[in-house]
Amino acid sequence: MHKRLQYEEVMIPAPWGHIAGRWYGNRADRPILAIHGWLDNLGTFDRLIPLLPDYIGVLCIDLPGHGRSSRLPPGVPYNVYDYVFIIPRVMKEFGWSKVSLMGHSLGGVMSFMYAAMAPSTVDMIISLDVLLPRRIEDPSKLTKDIEGYLLEERRQADGTEHEPPSFTLSKLRETLARNSNNSVPQHLADHMLHRQVAKSNMYPEKVFFSRDGRVKFYHIFDIENGLALEMARRIEKKPYLVIKGSLSPFVGPRCNETMSILSHDNPNFEFYEVEGGKHHVHLHAAEECARYIVPFIRNHRPPRSSKL
């Protein structure tokens, strides 16, 4: 049975609005900063957080355009590279000189990138079913994304944004399960939906996705293999935990060399595969993930290890 945790809703100011978050547990010490994946929101960590050590807080954030965070201004495309700058923005807001990162999917990619850019400011990384982003190999991906983005931006500017297509909640649960290849099963879908749906004004029984439709067309930062290895060299010897869902392709052969650099001569590197785990392994197999995450946290962020 999952214990219920106290949390406080936080709003971190940003020039374009705010970054919304939930700070679970201890407010006296620097928390773990948890970052969700693409098109998700901080609800992704709902089932994992109650299983983590209760002496350390966890600050989960919604990335811009997701959950309850402000959208980027009109005309500004979403870009993974820009998202990385959210991490120092949060650190600055709370006066942290170091950060402990836990990221799923896009959040894990951001953690890897940030750790390579500013290794001296990172004390540990937990990466959930990801290490490196997928490659950009086809220019037509850019074509689709740019045209899709401009179309969505036009839709929002036309005022039709007020009411996107709406569905019943059960239909959305179904859609989420189907689109995620059941990585977010229907019975857990509400964890993802509670921060990204709004009630329809036109159809009282229906809801619609309230996240920014433009985030679907974000620009990936292409980390080619040579660059990935160089980034890993900058991170080396950091406490780094990678958890892979055995049924998920996201931590594949492309990551092997990078992982061998991260793990080389590094007793603080850990890799585990959760049997039967899909991409949202931390959501549908939270207990198994916690089995690896809890000792990792206790080891690298023991009680009272660092003050705010």
Next chain:
Amino acid sequence: MDTDDNSSGTITGSDLGQRYRHAGDLTGEAPTRPRANIWCSKKYFAEISITVPWGHISGKWYGPQNVQPILGLHGWQDNAGTFDRLMPLLSPDVAFLAIDLPGHGLSSRLPDGCYYNSVDNLYVIRLIMKQYKWEKVSLVGHSMSSIICFVFAAVFPDKVDMIIGIDALKPHQRPYPSVIRTMETRLDEFLREDERNRSKNEPPSYTYDELIERVYIGTFHSVNKEHCKHLMARNIGKSEKYPDKYFFCRDRRLKFYNYAIGSQELCVEMANRITCPYLFIKAAQSSYFEDKKYYDEVLDVLLKKPNFEYLEVNGSHHVHMNDPEAIIAPVNNFIQRFGPAAAAASRQKAKEAKESKL
């Protein structure tokens, strides 16, 4: 789109970053030409303002306004003034719209907190095309924008009539340690500069001659000193503290431009996808900005294409400013064969041929 015929000295905005002098004040160019005089000489231009979601894109429209112009895009930290000396040499029937990219020249900056990414200029081109209802576009780009033209032609092969690139061919491949060092520096400094941007304090100001010197040094002497005024005209504001001084008013965040677009494999794939007529001009005294093997690999792909033309000329990176005469004949010839008018005529011809078959 507004065509601003006001040639007065200053456009005043609510903050220092928006206060600019009109180009004609400092370059000796003729004032903005009257709207009625459509077929007037190339030395006249109309100031253009194109509405975009975050503000406006400014530009200088040369030549006739009743035909589709070629879209001219400048290099990093330059502005539409980069084409000032080339314009009078174009055929008088050619229209040319030189724009200031976001954060440069007289164009709006991106909103506070936002980052400049090279790839976002693809969106800018598409926005302009949509505003003017152009089905296809003809592009001329220098330096960073020559790279943008290359990428645009690969990403939107069916939306380009022709491109002319000046002295930078493709996204550059830099050594990995240097890529990460750059990322690290940006991480440290971007938030600081973003905050400084929002401060109401006037940036450091200089005399006009000092600014010329700074531009000259800033381009690594690539622009002859006597031509630096063309880049400065749209790039400086008049100091309120010191009557005889000016300050740079481009966006401080431009220093941290993210150039990354993709790997060498992606560049080769892009080169393979380009189908439009393409003239690339290489300045012989300019660097390749990357290991030449990467440049050569992409150039080899392009050289196999029947409508790719390669021209090497003596000159520095800003050869089109210092010595426009050196490139104007091939440029005019290429535009005559493949520019908007030629492309429209060949489309019309194809349409008529198709209809006659029916």
